[in-house]
Amino acid sequence: MPDKPETETVEIFIMGKKYEVPKGLTIMKAMEYSGYQYIRGVGCRGGFCGACSTIYRLEGDYKLHTDLACQTTVQDGMYLTQLPFTPAGREQYDLEELDISNNPLLDLYPELARCVSCNTCTKTCPQDLEVMDFVNEAIKGNIEKVAELSFDCIQCGLCAARCPAEIPHHHVGQLARRIYGRYQAPESEHLEERVEEINNGVFDDELEELVNLPEEELRIRYENREIEE
Amino acid sequence: MRDITYYPGCSLKDTAKGFEASAVKVSEEMNVNLKELDRWNCCGTVYSLTDDNLMKQLGPIRNLIRARDEGSDKLYTLCSMCDNTLKRANLLVREEEDKRDKINSFMDQESDYEGSLEVRHYLEFLQDDLGWGEVRDRVEEPLEDLNVASYYGCMLTRPKDIGLDDPHNPTILGELVENLGGTPVDFPYESECCGSYNTVDNKEMVLNKTQTITAGARKSGADVLITSCPLCHFNLDSRQSDLLEVAPNHKPLPVLYFTQLMAVAFGYPKVNKFDEHAIDPKEVLKLENKVGSER
Amino acid sequence: MDLTNSDRELTANVEELSGENIFSCYQCGKCSAGCPFTEEMDILPNQVIKKVQMGDGSVLDSDTPWTCASCLSCEVDCPKGNDVPAIMEAIREISLRKNLDRVDINKLETKGLPEIALVSNLRKKTG
Numbered sequence: 001m002p003d004k005p006e007t008e009t010v011e012i013f014i015m016g017k018k019y020e021v022p023k024g025l026t027i028m029k030a031m032e033y034s035g036y037q038y039i040r041g042v043g044c045r046g047g048f049c050g051a052c053s054t055i056y057r058l059e060g061d062y063k064l065h066t067d068l069a070c071q072t073t074v075q076d077g078m079y080l081t082q083l084p085f086t087p088a089g090r091e092q093y094d095l096e097e098l099d100i101s102n103n104p105l106l107d108l109y110p111e112l113a114r115c116v117s118c119n120t121c122t123k124t125c126p127q128d129l130e131v132m133d134f135v136n137e138a139i140k141g142n143i144e145k146v147a148e149l150s151f152d153c154i155q156c157g158l159c160a161a162r163c164p165a166e167i168p169h170h171h172v173g174q175l176a177r178r179i180y181g182r183y184q185a186p187e188s189e190h191l192e193e194r195v196e197e198i199n200n201g202v203f204d205d206e207l208e209e210l211v212n213l214p215e216e217e218l219r220i221r222y223e224n225r226e227i228e229e
Numbered sequence: 230m231r232d233i234t235y236y237p238g239c240s241l242k243d244t245a246k247g248f249e250a251s252a253v254k255v256s257e258e259m260n261v262n263l264k265e266l267d268r269w270n271c272c273g274t275v276y277s278l279t280d281d282n283l284m285k286q287l288g289p290i291r292n293l294i295r296a297r298d299e300g301s302d303k304l305y306t307l308c309s310m311c312d313n314t315l316k317r318a319n320l321l322v323r324e325e326e327d328k329r330d331k332i333n334s335f336m337d338q339e340s341d342y343e344g345s346l347e348v349r350h351y352l353e354f355l356q357d358d359l360g361w362g363e364v365r366d367r368v369e370e371p372l373e374d375l376n377v378a379s380y381y382g383c384m385l386t387r388p389k390d391i392g393l394d395d396p397h398n399p400t401i402l403g404e405l406v407e408n409l410g411g412t413p414v415d416f417p418y419e420s421e422c423c424g425s426y427n428t429v430d431n432k433e434m435v436l437n438k439t440q441t442i443t444a445g446a447r448k449s450g451a452d453v454l455i456t457s458c459p460l461c462h463f464n465l466d467s468r469q470s471d472l473l474e475v476a477p478n479h480k481p482l483p484v485l486y487f488t489q490l491m492a493v494a495f496g497y498p499k500v501n502k503f504d505e506h507a508i509d510p511k512e513v514l515k516l517e518n519k520v521g522s523e524r
Numbered sequence: 525m526d527l528t529n530s531d532r533e534l535t536a537n538v539e540e541l542s543g544e545n546i547f548s549c550y551q552c553g554k555c556s557a558g559c560p561f562t563e564e565m566d567i568l569p570n571q572v573i574k575k576v577q578m579g580d581g582s583v584l585d586s587d588t589p590w591t592c593a594s595c596l597s598c599e600v601d602c603p604k605g606n607d608v609p610a611i612m613e614a615i616r617e618i619s620l621r622k623n624l625d626r627v628d629i630n631k632l633e634t635k636g637l638p639e640i641a642l643v644s645n646l647r648k649k650t651g
Contacts, residue, residue: 099635102635102636103243103639106634106639106642107634107635107636110629110632110634110642110646111629111646113639113642113643113645113646114643114646114647114650115271115288115643116273116284116285116287116288116647117270117271117273117287117288117291118284118287119287119291119336119338123338132270133268133270136239136269136270136271139239139271139639139643140239140242140243140639141242141243141639142242164284238640239639239640239643240638240639240640243638243639244638244639244640271639271643273643273647274640274643274644274647275594275643275644275647275648277613277647278542278594278607278609278610278612278613278614279541279542279610279613279614279617280540280541280542280543280610281540281541282617285647308640310640310644383593383594383595383596383597387595387596387597387599387600388596388599388600388607389600396600397600420597421560421597422560422561422593422595422597424561424593425593425594425595425644426593426641426644426645426648426649427591427593427645428637428641428645429627429632429634429637429641429642429645430626430627430632430645430649431564431591434561434564434591437563437564438560459638459640460638460640460641460644463638463640463641
């Protein structure tokens with residue numbers, strides 16, 4: 001029997017306990033390899049859902065790093081734990097009833113005014129967003145800019161966990177994007193036209209035909225569908 | 230056109246839009262371009278007074294670093310609170326080496342700052358850099374028969390080491406009024422606090438001051454009152470509507486930003502967005518009879 | 525006042541936080557004479573300083589430091605050059621650093637208030 005090639009390993013510490021895990025694993029896989037089971041605090045495993053926030057420090061470095069467990073590979077001397085949830089306050093509102101005449105972001109989240117511009121949120125963001133900048137735009141009531149700067153937010157909540165002013169940045173950004181989409185985004189002409197066509201029954205026959213197709217034929221059509229470049 | 234680097238502050242983008250719009254317009258008339266900082270954050274509004282709380286100095290200092298990094302050596306302000314906070318934070322960096330070092334090492338993604346920038350208020354720009362003559366030359370509609378109370382409040386003149394005028398006898402706003410053809414009126418409450426941020430949790434205390442200050446200006450013969458501070462403006466203008474609810478006999482006094490008065494005298498009253506004011510100044514300013522009332 | 529219970533630590537703490545020499549105050553009262561808000565205060569600004577000099581902990585229960593609007597009129601009037609507003613802030617900070625916020629954002633009616641008012645208020649009255 002030929003010797004199995006030896007797997008290179010790294011030493012990591014999960015909540016202070018030492019484990020030896022194969023090099024190249026993500027934090028998430030390394031934790032599972034070490035015997036931990038994710039029940040909550042895990043989702044898409046692809047870096048999009050924001051469920052698997054991790055906080056870690058590397059040996060010999062004072063800095064606390066933050067990232068997503070499914071996106072970050074383990075390193076030798078990594079001290080880590082999962083932060084599956086940040087209990088940041090999210091206001092209840094009805095988007096249709098919201099008074100947007102003043103500054104709805106500051107009205108609903110007055111704690112925004114406690115920001116000291118320390119930039120910790122920006123340094124914490126695993127999506128590399130300019131979080132502090134959108135908090136400042138929120139204070140000014142510039143909803144469009146908040147929506148734009150927070151567009152790639154995945155709601156992981158790490159910013160809120162580290163904020164000394166206890167601001168729920170991710171919820172503020174989400175509110176801004178909702179208000180922008182509901183009240184401020186320019187209407188898309190194509191969409192309007194298409195909705196009207198649908199309402200006028202332009203596609204009724206085609207849809208009816210599809211509904212009545214046998215599954216086999218539907219599959220063939222799906223596979224040969226036109227894909228826009 | 231002369232460019233000056235300008236820090237607006239949050240209010241001028243929200244509740245004090247007329248302040249910014251009028252400043253931009255009158256500057257343009259004097260061949261000055263207010264070049265807004267590309268990126269800026271809240272100044273903090275109030276300077277932190279405890280010796281060890283450096284966290285609260287980060288906001289203003291970050292703005293100074295950004296202005297320096299954008300290649301400016303002077304940063305101009307309009308809002309009194311921004312002016313005060315930025316100037317005091319700059320002084321802290323210049324004078325207190327141990328705090329400067331600590332702040333620089335905390336802000337580890339930014340280049341070090343030693344206080345090289347100079348922060349100046351727009352009034353200082355008018356008086357010292359441009360000269361009153363430039364202002365006078367642009368006046369199209371002199372403010373004849375208009376009595377103006379200058380309200381300095383707190384942040385323009387205090388503390389002494391950053392104040393732009395004598396804290397006990399300031400004259401700079403009065404000089405501006407004279408150069409616009411108006412009449413400055415002597416007014417005992419020119420430097421008395423409006424109650425400032427207590428407007429959030431102690432409205433009654435502020436209403437007392439709203440009444441004292443606006444009625445006091447009226448008694449001294451003022452037709453309007455001018456200020457440079459959006460928080461004073463809120464407490465003296467918007468709070469007058471609240472005051473009228475409890476004191477219906479109060480005779481309301483219009484409150485303007487000093488740049489709005491300049492815009493009126495320069496013949497561009499429309500930029501002022503007077504519709505956003507609680508107490509409408511249009512009648513007192515007799516705008517309908519003037520040239521440029523449509524501008 | 526029971527001077528046997530004088531709290532030296534309080535005096536030292538205020539001096540450290542404010543960076544001011546509390547004992548340089550000779551109680552001339554100019555700070556109180558010029559203060560625009562004395563009508564709203566339970567004790568006068570110079571009495572606040574006196575209490576700190578005496579190490580009288582009841583100063584922490586006074587409304588005066590919270591009524592103070594940091595307008596700095598006492599600062600320019602003090603013949604000894606004391607930064608009285610910094611002393612007021614030190615007293616506020618002693619409470620704020622124990623998580624005793626003066627305003628509760630959850631209960632405050634903040635709707636419609638300009639950001640400049642909220643930012644300054646929360647900076648001075650929450651920790």
